[in-house]
Amino acid sequence: METESVGVQTQGGRARSPGPPETPGVALSGCQGEAKHTGRMPESDPAILLRGVDFSYDGGNRVLKKISLEVAGGERVFILGRNGSGKSTLVKILGALQSPSQGACFICGIDASDAAVHGKVSVVFQNPESQIVGAVVEDDVAFAPENQGLPSPEIEKRVSWALEKVGLLHKRSALSSALSGGEKQRLALAGALAAGSVCLILDEPVAMLDSEGRVEVENVLRDIHASGTTIVQVTHRLEDVFEADRVLVLSRGMWAWQGRGEDFWDVAESLGFELPPLVVLGRRLSRKGVPLSLCHRSSQTFAQNVVHAILDSLSPPGQGGVDEPPRSPRSSEREEAADAGPPPSPFFEVRRLHYSFNVSTPLETKVLSDVSCIVPAGTWLSVLGRTGSGKSTLIQHLNGICRIQSGEILIGGQALPQSGSELRDLRRRVGLVFQSPEVQLFSPTVREELAFAPKNWGCPEEEIDARVERALESVGLDMGYLERNPLLLSGGERRLVAIASILSADPGCLVLDEPTAGLDASFRKRIKELLQGLRRAGKTVVTVTHDLDMALEHSDRLLVLDRGVRMCEGSIRATLPALLEMEASMLPEILQVSGMLWRHGVKAPLTWNVEELCRGLGL
Amino acid sequence: MAFTPIAMGQYVPLKSPVHQLDPRAKLFLLVAVLFAVFPSNDFPSLALCTLALFGTVKLARLPGGMLVRSCRPVLFLALFTFVFNLLAGWGGGGFSALLHALGTAFLAVNRLLLLVFWAVLLPLTTAPLELADGMEALLSPFRRFGFPAHECAMMMSVALRFIPLLTEEADRIVKAQVSRGARLDQGNLVQRAIAFFPVLIPLFVIIFRRAEELALAMEARGYRGGVGRTRRSPLVWKKSDTGATIFVMLAICAFALFRMFVLHGATP
Numbered sequence: 001m002e003t004e005s006v007g008v009q010t011q012g013g014r015a016r017s018p019g020p021p022e023t024p025g026v027a028l029s030g031c032q033g034e035a036k037h038t039g040r041m042p043e044s045d046p047a048i049l050l051r052g053v054d055f056s057y058d059g060g061n062r063v064l065k066k067i068s069l070e071v072a073g074g075e076r077v078f079i080l081g082r083n084g085s086g087k088s089t090l091v092k093i094l095g096a097l098q099s100p101s102q103g104a105c106f107i108c109g110i111d112a113s114d115a116a117v118h119g120k121v122s123v124v125f126q127n128p129e130s131q132i133v134g135a136v137v138e139d140d141v142a143f144a145p146e147n148q149g150l151p152s153p154e155i156e157k158r159v160s161w162a163l164e165k166v167g168l169l170h171k172r173s174a175l176s177s178a179l180s181g182g183e184k185q186r187l188a189l190a191g192a193l194a195a196g197s198v199c200l201i202l203d204e205p206v207a208m209l210d211s212e213g214r215v216e217v218e219n220v221l222r223d224i225h226a227s228g229t230t231i232v233q234v235t236h237r238l239e240d241v242f243e244a245d246r247v248l249v250l251s252r253g254m255w256a257w258q259g260r261g262e263d264f265w266d267v268a269e270s271l272g273f274e275l276p277p278l279v280v281l282g283r284r285l286s287r288k289g290v291p292l293s294l295c296h297r298s299s300q301t302f303a304q305n306v307v308h309a310i311l312d313s314l315s316p317p318g319q320g321g322v323d324e325p326p327r328s329p330r331s332s333e334r335e336e337a338a339d340a341g342p343p344p345s346p347f348f349e350v351r352r353l354h355y356s357f358n359v360s361t362p363l364e365t366k367v368l369s370d371v372s373c374i375v376p377a378g379t380w381l382s383v384l385g386r387t388g389s390g391k392s393t394l395i396q397h398l399n400g401i402c403r404i405q406s407g408e409i410l411i412g413g414q415a416l417p418q419s420g421s422e423l424r425d426l427r428r429r430v431g432l433v434f435q436s437p438e439v440q441l442f443s444p445t446v447r448e449e450l451a452f453a454p455k456n457w458g459c460p461e462e463e464i465d466a467r468v469e470r471a472l473e474s475v476g477l478d479m480g481y482l483e484r485n486p487l488l489l490s491g492g493e494r495r496l497v498a499i500a501s502i503l504s505a506d507p508g509c510l511v512l513d514e515p516t517a518g519l520d521a522s523f524r525k526r527i528k529e530l531l532q533g534l535r536r537a538g539k540t541v542v543t544v545t546h547d548l549d550m551a552l553e554h555s556d557r558l559l560v561l562d563r564g565v566r567m568c569e570g571s572i573r574a575t576l577p578a579l580l581e582m583e584a585s586m587l588p589e590i591l592q593v594s595g596m597l598w599r600h601g602v603k604a605p606l607t608w609n610v611e612e613l614c615r616g617l618g619l
Numbered sequence: 620m621a622f623t624p625i626a627m628g629q630y631v632p633l634k635s636p637v638h639q640l641d642p643r644a645k646l647f648l649l650v651a652v653l654f655a656v657f658p659s660n661d662f663p664s665l666a667l668c669t670l671a672l673f674g675t676v677k678l679a680r681l682p683g684g685m686l687v688r689s690c691r692p693v694l695f696l697a698l699f700t701f702v703f704n705l706l707a708g709w710g711g712g713g714f715s716a717l718l719h720a721l722g723t724a725f726l727a728v729n730r731l732l733l734l735v736f737w738a739v740l741l742p743l744t745t746a747p748l749e750l751a752d753g754m755e756a757l758l759s760p761f762r763r764f765g766f767p768a769h770e771c772a773m774m775m776s777v778a779l780r781f782i783p784l785l786t787e788e789a790d791r792i793v794k795a796q797v798s799r800g801a802r803l804d805q806g807n808l809v810q811r812a813i814a815f816f817p818v819l820i821p822l823f824v825i826i827f828r829r830a831e832e833l834a835l836a837m838e839a840r841g842y843r844g845g846v847g848r849t850r851r852s853p854l855v856w857k858k859s860d861t862g863a864t865i866f867v868m869l870a871i872c873a874f875a876l877f878r879m880f881v882l883h884g885a886t887p
Contacts, residue, residue: 068722091836092805095839097835097838097839115843118839118840118841119841122624122839122840123836123839125832125835125836127832127841129784129829130828130829130832130833130836131832131833131836131839132780133780133833133836133837133840134746134747134748134780135630135747135748135776135779135780136630136632136746136748137747137748138851139746139747139748139749139851140853142850143837143840143842144840144841145851146840146848146849146850146851147840147843147847147848147850148841149847149848149849150849151849152849152850152851152852152853155849155850155851156851156852159851171685173632174632175629175630175779176780177629177783177784189839192840195840195841373705396794399798401794401797401798404702415869424800426800427797427800431798432795432798434794434795434798435791437795438797439788439791439792439821439825440792440795440799440817441821442816442817442820442821442824447775452799452801452817453799453800456799456800456802457800459724464815487824501799502798502799505800541641599879
């Protein structure tokens with residue numbers, strides 16, 4: 001049944017050639033000639049075939065246990081699994097970069113140990129930085145076809161074709177280091193296409209991108225898949241399931257579940273996944289008898305369908321469609337607390353801040369212009385905006401790492417010190433956690449790592465141990481970690497240790513740049529709880545984030561920057577309507593839905609919270 | 620990302636006669652120019668070399684500020700050389716000794732900067748992979764002695780490609796450690812060296828991890844060393860390359876003769 005439906009789909013896709021364009025007159029040698037025709041390989045030959053694959057790095061510990069998988073040509077398969085489930089190893093085996101300890105792997109009917117498979121299967125990894133070989137875009141795309149020994153005119157054709165496919169043709173002679181994250185991942189995809197691959201293996205290709213980059217890459221992937229390429233994608237994001245022909249859940253090296261994308265939602269919770277809010281809303285609607293299918297090609301179209309379904313169900317006159325100005329988004333206790341009584345004294349007050357890079361050179365770039373904001377003591381401010389909007393520069397001012405060029409910043413009513421011992425004291429009072437802080441770890445043990453900051457600030461020896469233990473406890477790690485080597489911990493644990501290494505100096509304010517980026521759901525949750533705990537303990541928290549869910553759910557105030565200019569600032573409630581001006585794909589799905597309903601004048605609260613929206617809609 | 624200051628020796632993609640010159644010619648001519656600049660220690664010779672540098676930069680359409688900026692780390696060294704030469708030459712003598720020392724110090728710095736600027740012109744005007752191709756071609760005669768010409772050239776080009784990335788990472792780690800109270804600018808040399816460990820260790824960890832990831836990514840794209848590899852745009856030696864090479868070599872010879880006969884009064 002399943003293979004049948006896949007077959008129909010692939011045939012439609014193959015109307016266009018999945019491989020690079022045919023180039024009559026150019027003689028092709030060996031495997032490349034075959035690679036060009038694999039798009040029309042016999043239906044009987046699966047694109048990917050794993051049979052009883054076992055893998056172990058040390059001979060004992062089995063990372064993969066008797067894994068079998070058959071992927072038909074043109075299918076789009078998603079593999080879900082937690083950290084440590086064996087996903088990365090599976091990716092290497094599928095990409096013919098690692099031979100299984102036992103079992104066999106065939107790509108388009110070719111054994112993966114044969115060098116010829118590299119013209120058929122390509123892998124794109126998570127980190128866009130470390131898979132680009134060429135300093136110039138077109139040089140990088142040419143790398144794989146050059147390795148295959150193709151003639152120059154053929155390479156040139158493939159480069160142009162692949163760059164056009166990912167929409168980077170206009171940047172072909174740009175420096176690859178000057179591309180945005182999303183563009184770098186598109187470049188990596190172009191490199192894979194230029195190799196002539198008909199199977200793409202993707203290892204969380206959007207995990208390290210901002211929402212804009214993610215949308216870019218997702219669109220390109222949709223397009224690549226539509227032209228017949230087989231895609232196997234490992235992912236953390238449940239929203240991806242909307243795009244899947246088939247979903248497989250990997251757990252401890254074995255398949256825990258496999259089936260069609262739309263069937264996944266019924267079992268997701270029993271497999272330990274938390275349902276995306278949009279799916280929760282969809283199911284409540286279905287239960288109320290609103291006709292709604294969970295079969296959709298993207299979460300975007302699903303969100304639109306949900307809105308239409310709600311509007312249709314409200315259509316009988318008198319039910320909704322009231323044109324009174326919508327009001328009253330969510331009011332929660334923390335906002336009431338923030339609004340009631342005299343406002344707390346500001347911890348930071350930023351006034352008319354300007355900043356430029358490469359001042360007074362032809363390369364001068366404005367980063368911040370005329371930015372003002374207030375951070376009341378004991379509250380949590382989220383700074384939002386696209387990449388390059390000046391968020392990181394703004395927060396690096398707060399502990400004096402960036403010198404003020406023009407404007408002023410007050411801390412506790414005093415001008416922010418810019419030099420001398422007062423500046424050092426400022427850095428102790430305001431802890432700054434950089435993006436992926438885990439890379440700054442350097443000590444042989446966690447204990448020494450956490451003692452680094454208090455020692456630097458001249459904390460008395462006898463106090464240090466207590467501080468180290470308190471800091472470790474506050475990030476939720478037990479004392480067993482003290483003697484462990486920070487470099488050998490998992491990525492999420494390393495980040496917690498890095499945050500603890502700032503907390504051990506006991507700062508009154510913690511400033512974090514993208515604290516949840518690149519973490520899986522369980523560690524994201526731990527970071528959120530940690531920051532909430534700090535705020536409850538009376539600390540001031542400032543985060544720069546792309547995680548709008550976290551910003552809306554947990555922080556008190558928002559500051560939205562766009563190209564260095566303040567778009568809006570204030571309590572969540574006050575800024576919510578302004579947020580809707582942002583591109584819809586960047587907003588949390590529930591806020592998209594609620595925003596669209598709001599615009600249609602439906603009497604429902606403007607909110608990001610699924611429970612509240614359901615209550616408002618009487619579901 | 621677009622905001623990062625230019626890293627040392629980072630390629631500037633422009634279209635100019637210097638950019639279009641064959642990398643083999645550029646490598647060869649650079650060596651010749653460095654040989655000409657190195658022995659120059661008088662005002663007229665250095666003035667000529669400086670003029671030639673300005674001419675080449677103009678021809679390469681590089682903004683002068685960009686060249687200086689991309690050599691920023693060396694400017695401190697230049698300043699140090701200047702002060703050192705000045706003090707050593709002066710030795711507490713009179714005004715004329717100071718004047719003389721000033722002259723020597725100026726020449727020393729001028730020569731140092733000329734060498735650096737000429738050398739940095741090569742990576743600024745040549746894409747790393749092209750540079751690697753050129754280097755591989757020039758080194759290939761040594762292959763018969765078992766010298767890994769392709770591998771060396773590929774390593775060079777990958778290293779060049781990683782410079783901007785590592786500059787960025789280093790900058791971030793320095794800021795992060797300073798935020799944790801690290802004092803990188805105090806104490807004697809030993810103390811400073813020790814204070815730099817918190818920067819160096821993470822940087823090395825990053826380099827190792829990146830190297831591992833990149834090696835895997837290269838393998839995934841079918842890289843198996845130089846054997847059987849072709850080029851998107853193979854190096855083609857043009858007439859203009861021959862012309863430019865002959866012209867520069869003649870100019871260097873003229874320069875050498877000028878130094879030998881006019882400045883040093885040698886008689887034929």
